[in-house]
Amino acid sequence: MSEHRSLCEKILVVDDELAMRKSLSLLLSGAGFEALAAADGAEALSLCETAEYPVMLLDLQMPGTNGHQVLTGLLQQKAGTRVVVLSGETSFDAVRDSLQLGAYDFVRKPYPAEELLTTIRNALASYHQEQERVRLKKTMLESEKLHRYIVNNSPDFVYVLDKNGHFTFVNDTAEGLLGYTRDELLGRHYSDLVFEEDLPLARYVFNERRTGERSTRNVELRLKVNTEQRETRTFDTHLLPIELSSVGMYNAGYTGDPNKFIGTYGCARDMTERKRAAELIHFHAYHDQLTSLPNRALFEDRLGLAIAHSKRNEKMLAVIFLDLDRFKLINDTLGHSLGDQVLQGVAERIQGCLRAEDTLSRFGGDEFTLLLPQLEDQRDAATVAKKILMRICEPYLIGEHEMFLSASIGIALFPDAGETGDSLLRAADVAMYHIKGEGKNGFAFFQESMTAGWGEHLSLERDLHRAIEDEQFSVFFQPKVNSSSSQIVGLEALIRWRHPIRGLIYPDQFIPLAETSKQIIQIDNWVLRTTCAEIRRWREQGLPPVPVSVNISVVQIEQPNFVQGILSTLAEFGIPGHLIEIEVTESGIMKNRETTALKLRALSQHGISIAVDDFGTGYSSLSYLHQFPVDTLKIDKSFVQQIKEGTSDACIVDAIVAMGRGLRLHIIAEGVETEAQLSYLQKIGCSEVQGFLFGGAQSAQQTFELLRSGVMAKAPACPLEDLNIQRFQLTTSS
Structure with missing residues (x-):
């Protein structure tokens, strides 16, 4: 396509999000195209009735007339427009329906800019080829x-x-x-x-x-x-x-x-x-994208078939649960990109130890599961486990880095360890954790005695059920402070569990358990209601309004009534949306991105702010931030702790602050404990901070007295051991 032609090409952008329309228009204008925009499907169809657009960039999920209805309308109009679907909806049905309705191509959000421009140019070429074909047909039909x-x-x-x-x-x-x-x-x-x-x-x-x-x-x-x-x-x-x-x-x-x-x-x-x-779409639905191994859904399906086959033939099978030892250290020190390469190498080595009929699956992170059907006895499974351990322990050379790994392996045999897929996976998991506790780098077969260590775990789970009814939880509040004036600009609601027997229980001991058992839903609801009750009390006492952030678990977001539940609670206590901020961890916001984005967007439309907690520890991607109505980024305290007194070296905090300011987001640094950290953050333009330098979380009554003054005096320097309850900061997400 000539440069002259591209300057004249009209590209119609159809998306209900203003930010997305502006972003695409800038991209298209920079590439020499004439970009026009429509805020919804009805407007797009109306424009297509009066003008010809060679290419349309179309979002599927829009209120009113959605993307599929636009495609249907274009078919009825017999428009020659080449439609490139640009959507976060990537299910097989969505892609199939779009193609069947005449879409030229399907590009997934977030999109690489160059890939999208290439797709647009290909679509334009196709459009002009079609126009040329029609012209030739008209002129040559008689001959x-x-x-x-x-x-x-x-x-x-x-x-x-x-x-x-x-x-x-x-x-x-x-x-x-x-x-x-x-x-x-x-x-x-x-x-x-x-x-x-x-x-x-x-x-x-x-x-x-x-x-x-x-x-x-x-x-x-x-x-x-x-x-x-x-x-x-x-x-x-x-x-x-x-x-x-x-x-x-x-x-x-x-x-x-x-x-x-x-x-x-x-x-x-x-x-x-x-x-x-x-x-390809079907493959990705049942395979891990990083390693191309079967994912959990495909593994469980094959496991079910293998169990049925073993019952008929009275044969033994083994389920193996494998977890890499200290793999997090690689991600934390060398980065996730290199860590991904290591995982691919591990998968390849394990696969080389298996038979054709065996199944290797990546469950997520650094966890793998194996299915070994048709075994004669448990020695066959032990032989495979030994071979895998030897292969994993061989050095890995990736780039300039030589690394050594080990793994912990748990083995569950059918039917001794269980007769269902769930029971076998659970037994293999218990055996794997047994090896972790014994020093790692080994394997063990599941035995009933291994479950003894789970008694305390189950007891704690039972106690969680009674904690809310017995009023064992309380909500504390930690101030968010203006880094220059020490003025309180907000609060974060933090839960505490005072167990009647165990005393104060650390959050990492029960929050993951609460999420696994889904009790986190009750806890999240209780924290929100208690927080709203305190906000109402403060308002009735004539205190100035201060926004409060509440941590929400991804398990809560997945509930179908998540949005309505929050809005109903705010309405019950008469709390306006702008006084509540929802905090979601970076890993949580990336789970089921399309659904999560829709729910958070619904809350945002009611004035509720959205904050990404622990930013920098997960994806840290500009592309996903564009998909969510994010207002605030909270810099994880692990990065703040890297700021040392007298240092002038740039660190990751600089990058996060610069990125956030470029996106016009609020930036809060967590875990500020020293004057040097505060000074550094002030210098780079981080306007809000949290941390023990200004004091830890305090009770509702202490917070009430604090709000009266409106200014936080910096706390005297003291070791963390002297901070007592304030050092046990806890959120409702792991």
Whole structure:
């Protein structure tokens, strides 16, 4: 495409988010295109009725007229616009429906800019090719010679059958698609080319006698390929998937009976690339994207089949749970990119120790599971475990780094350790943690005695049920302070559990347990209600309004009534949305991104602010921030602790502050404990801080007295051991 043409091209951006429309418009303008925008589907269809747009960038999830309805409307308008779906919705059904409704391509949010521009240019090329084809068709239709030229240069296989089903004409494309020359096909019956399983359907569509709207449209079949002549491009090298349309031909316009059936005219389109895309989508739905191993869903499906097979054949099988030892150290010191390469290497080494019938799965993070069916005895599983441990312990050389790893392996045997998939996985997990407790780098078979250590775990889980009813929890508040004036600008609600027997329990001892058992939902609700009650009390006492942030677990966000539950609680206590901020961890916000973004956006529309907690410890990506209505980034205290007195070296805090300011987000630094840290943060423009330099979390009554003064005096320097309860900072997400 020439530079002159690109300057004239109109690209219509259809998205209900203003920020996304502006971002795309800037990108398109910078690439030399003329960008126009529509805020919803109805506006887009209205614009397309009055003007021609070569390419449309279309979001699927929009209020009112959604993306699929826009595609349907364009089909009805018979618009030539090439639609590139640009959406965070990446399910197989969404992609399939979009393509079936005429979408040219599907690009997933967040998108690499260069990839999107390449897709747009390809779409423009396709649009102009189509325009050229239409123009040629109009000018050459009257000439049979030119008509044959068009047919023979069509990317589709065009043919004519006589009334008995024999080929009387095929275009030049037939040889490229099927590997047969024209002479080899002429006179041959169509059934010779059709895959045997598809013959019953083929008898109807190839022998089509109907015309008009009732004729065959887009029926999928498989044709046999002459593999000796054709360079195969399909998954099955002997078959070509096609989409077939055909129409009956009659003797109209000639002497004799004008209603006499004389044959069938048809057009077959190569479906290889579309099938490949569908297979790829299906693959990603059941495989880990980093290692290409089966994911948890596929593993559990295979495990269920293997258990059924073992029951019938009275054979033993083993489930292995493998966790890499101290892998977090690699991510923390060398970065997630290098850590991902290590995981790929580990997966490859484990796979090399297995049989073809075994299944290796990545469960997530540095956890892997293995299914070993058809075992003679437990020694077979032990042999595999030893081999895997030896391979994992061999040095890894990635770039300039040489690393050594070890692993902890738990083995559960069917039927001794359990007779269901869940029980076997749980038993293997218990055995793996047993090895972790014994010093790591080894394997163990599950034994009932290993569950003794879980008694305290279960007891704590039972106590959690009674904690809310017995009023064992309380909410403390830690101030958020202006780094320059020491003025209180907000509060964070933090939960405390004073167990009647155990005393103060650290959050890392029960918050993960609460999330696993789903009791975190009750805890989150209780914290929100208690916080709202305190805010109402402060307001009734005439204190100035101060926004309070509440930590929310990803388990809570996943609940179908999450949004309505928060809004109902605020309405019950008469708390306006701008006085509440929802804090979600970086890892939590990335789980089920599309659904989470919709829910957080709904809260944002009611004035509720959204903060990303522990920023910098997870994805730390600009691309995902654009998907969420984020107002605040909280810099994790681990980065603040890297700021040393007298240092002038730039650190990751500089990057986060600069990025946040560029995105016009509030930035809060957590864990500020020294004057040097505060001074450094002031210098780089971080306006808000939290930490023991200004005091830890305090009770509701202490906070009430503090709010009266409005200014936080910096706390005297003291070791953390002297801070008592203030050192036990706790949020409702792990």
